[in-house]
Every structure is written in C-alpha cells, then in structure tokens.
Amino acid sequence: MEHLPQSQPFPWRLFWLIFVIGIVGALAIIPIAIDLFGSVVPTAQTPPIPLPLLILIGVVQNLGMLAVMVFVGLKLGQKISLGAPLLEGWLAGNSIRNQSKASLKEGLIAGIGIGVVLLITLLALVPLLPHLPFVTASKLAVWKRLLACLYGGLYEEILTRLFLVTLIAWLANKALRKPNARLSPGAFWISNLVVAILFGLGHLPSASLVMPITPLVVAVALSLNGIAAVVFGVLYRKRGLEAAMLAHFTADFVIYVVGPAFLAT
Numbered sequence: 134m135e136h137l138p139q140s141q142p143f144p145w146r147l148f149w150l151i152f153v154i155g156i157v158g159a160l161a162i163i164p165i166a167i168d169l170f171g172s173v174v175p176t177a178q179t180p181p182i183p184l185p186l187l188i189l190i191g192v193v194q195n196l197g198m199l200a201v202m203v204f205v206g207l208k209l210g211q212k213i214s215l216g217a218p219l220l221e222g223w224l225a226g227n228s229i230r231n232q233s234k235a236s237l238k239e240g241l242i243a244g245i246g247i248g249v250v251l252l253i254t255l256l257a258l259v260p261l262l263p264h265l266p267f268v269t270a271s272k273l274a275v276w277k278r279l280l281a282c283l284y285g286g287l288y289e290e291i292l293t294r295l296f297l298v299t300l301i302a303w304l305a306n307k308a309l310r311k312p313n314a315r316l317s318p319g320a321f322w323i324s325n326l327v328v329a330i331l332f333g334l335g336h337l338p339s340a341s342l343v344m345p346i347t348p349l350v351v352a353v354a355l356s357l358n359g360i361a362a363v364v365f366g367v368l369y370r371k372r373g374l375e376a377a378m379l380a381h382f383t384a385d386f387v388i389y390v391v392g393p394a395f396l397a398t
Contacts (some may be wrong), residue, residue, distance in 0.1 A: 141211050146224050149373075151217060151291060155199045158287025158332070161280040168273050169266070169343065176320040186190055199291070206295035209303040213316035217374040232372075240376040242366055244383025247361050251384065252392045254357060259396070262353070264344035266336075271393030278389045286382025289332075293362065294369040294377045297328045316370075325366035 210216035219236060222229040255267050270278055314334035333355035337346055340354065361384060369377040 143211075143386065144207055144221060147217060148222050151203050151207070151223065151295070152200060153339045154287050155203065155295075156196070158284050158289070158291070159195065161287070161398075162284035165270065165273060165277045165281045168277065169269060169339075200344070202296035203290055206291070206299045210295070210299045213299070213303055213306055215295075215299050215302065215316065215370065215373075219373060219375045226373055231323055236372045236376040237379065240368060240379030241383055243376075244380035245365050245387060247364055247380065248384035248387025248391075251357050252355055252388050252395070255388065255392070256395055258353060262344065262350065266340055267388060267392065268345055268396065269343050270389055272394055275390060277392075279386070282382050282385035282389060285385040286378045288372060290369075290378045290381050292363065293328055293332050294365060297331065297372050298366055298369060299325050300324075301327055321366075321370055325363055325370075328366060329359040329362035330355065332362040 207216060219229050219232055222232065254294040255265060259265065270281070302316060302320050302324035305323040306316055310317055311321050336354050336358050337351065340346065340350060346351065353359060361381070365381055368380050
C-alpha cells in the first residue's frame with residue numbers, strides 16, 4: 134500500500150518571529166503617516182464611540198489580520214515551497230552562510246536597480262505631478278523617511294509576498310495541477326502578476342490624500358509599483374521572503390531617502 138507523505142509540523146517559532154517583524158514594520162509608518170495625513174483627521178466625523186476604545190479595536194483588528202496573513206502564508210507556503218528559508222534555517226540552527234550571501238547580493242542588486250529606475254522616472258514626472266507622495270515625503274525628516282522604508286520592506290512584503298503571492302499561487306496551482314503538487318511556473322506567474330496589479334492599486338488610497346487621482350496617476354501607480362512587485366515576487370520565489378524584503382527596503386531607501394537630494398529646490 135502506498136504511504137501518503139506526512140504533513141510538516143507548523144513552524145510556530147517562525148510564525149512568531151515574522152509576526153513581530155510585521156508589527157515593527159507597521160509601527161515604522163506611524164511618524165510619516167502623522168505628518169502626511171494628520172491634517173485629514175480633524176475634518177473627519179467624530180466617532181460614535183470613545184477614541185481610546187476605537188484605537189484599541191483598531192489595534193486588535195490589525196494584529197488579528199497580521200496573524201492570519203503570517204499563518205496562511207507559512208501554512209500554504211509549506212505545500213508549494215515558498216516562505217522564509219533564511220529565518221527558518223537560522224531558527225533550526227542550520228548553517229545559512231552561503232544562502233545569506235546569495236540572498237543579500239541579489240536583494241541589494243535588485244533593490245538598487247529598481248530604486249534607481251523608479252527614481253529617474255519619478256523625477257521626470259514631477260513637472261506633471263508636483264504633488265506626488267515622493268515629493269511630499271521629501272519635505273519630512275530623514276529618520277521618518279527611513280522608518281517608512283522599513284514599513285515597505287517588512288510589513289508590505291508580509292502582506293503581498295508571504296500572504297497574497299502564496300495564497301494565489303496555491304489556488305492557481307490547485308486549478309492547474311493536482312493538489313499539493315510542486316509549484317508550477319504558470320501558477321506562480323498568475324499569482325505574481327495579479328499581486329503586482331493589486332500592489333499598484335493599493336497605493337492609490339494614500340496618494341488620494343495628497344493629490345487628485347487622474348488616469349495618469351493610476352497609470353503611474355500601476356506601472357511603477359507593478360514593475361517593482363514583479364521583481365520582488367521573483368526574488369520571493371527564488372530566494373525567499375528575506376531577499377524580497379531587502380530588495381523592497383533598498384528600493385524605497387533609494388527613492389525616499391536618497392532621492393529627495395535630486396529634487397530641484
């Protein structure tokens with residue numbers, strides 16, 4: 134009789150580590166968010182429940198969402214060989230030196246490349262779109278912009294790559310092949326492209342707080358963020374979540390920390 138393969142135990146230590154990393158990333162956006170969007174708060178309607186309770190509800194809700202994203206990403210990632218191999222190996226006490234070097238090299242190269250290309254494009258668009266979030270953020274303190282890079286590199290990668298890419302790839306893999314099969318290239322690219330579009334559209338709500346949303350703004354958000362997301366997705370599949378996080382952080386660093394030096398004053 135053929136024996137079914139035993140399912141892997143869920144990596145709870147890795148879950149808690151990534152969960153904490155996600156919290157750090159989420160907290161990192163607060164200083165810049167207060168500066169960029171604080172003026173919107175006084176115009177909002179007074180909530181029907183006390184503000185401290187509203188904040189508590191929001192915190193609990195967001196922690197719950199983060200926990201679900203990490204759990205689903207790790208659980209389904211086990212089935213299709215996606216995840217965070219460096220952190221997993223480190224927690225297991227394995228030697229990850231060679232893997233780390235490769236991930237560091239590819240993540241940095243990809244991040245710098247994407248950052249430079251996007252920065253050049255954004256600088257060219259400034260005369261047409263003078264209120265780009267990139268321009269607005271450039272007026273803020275460097276440490277706040279640096280923290281915002283952590284938000285993109287940590288929290289957004291957990292949401293987009295670990296959760297969304299893994300979930301959609303698993304669903305696509307089941308649709309294209311038998312369940313629990315090795316991740317097919319087709320399933321991965323369906324997922325990677327869908328998430329790239331969602332990633333681009335996901336930047337529009339925050340952009341709408343500092344500028345009107347026009348067809349040009351939508352096209353810019355979809356194309357620039359979409360290109361970056363595709364590259365991060367390829368890194369996620371090839372090297373793991375850590376390489377995608379490093380590339381995302383590096384690209385944001387080039388744009389938001391280094392980039393403002395090239396803006397005309």
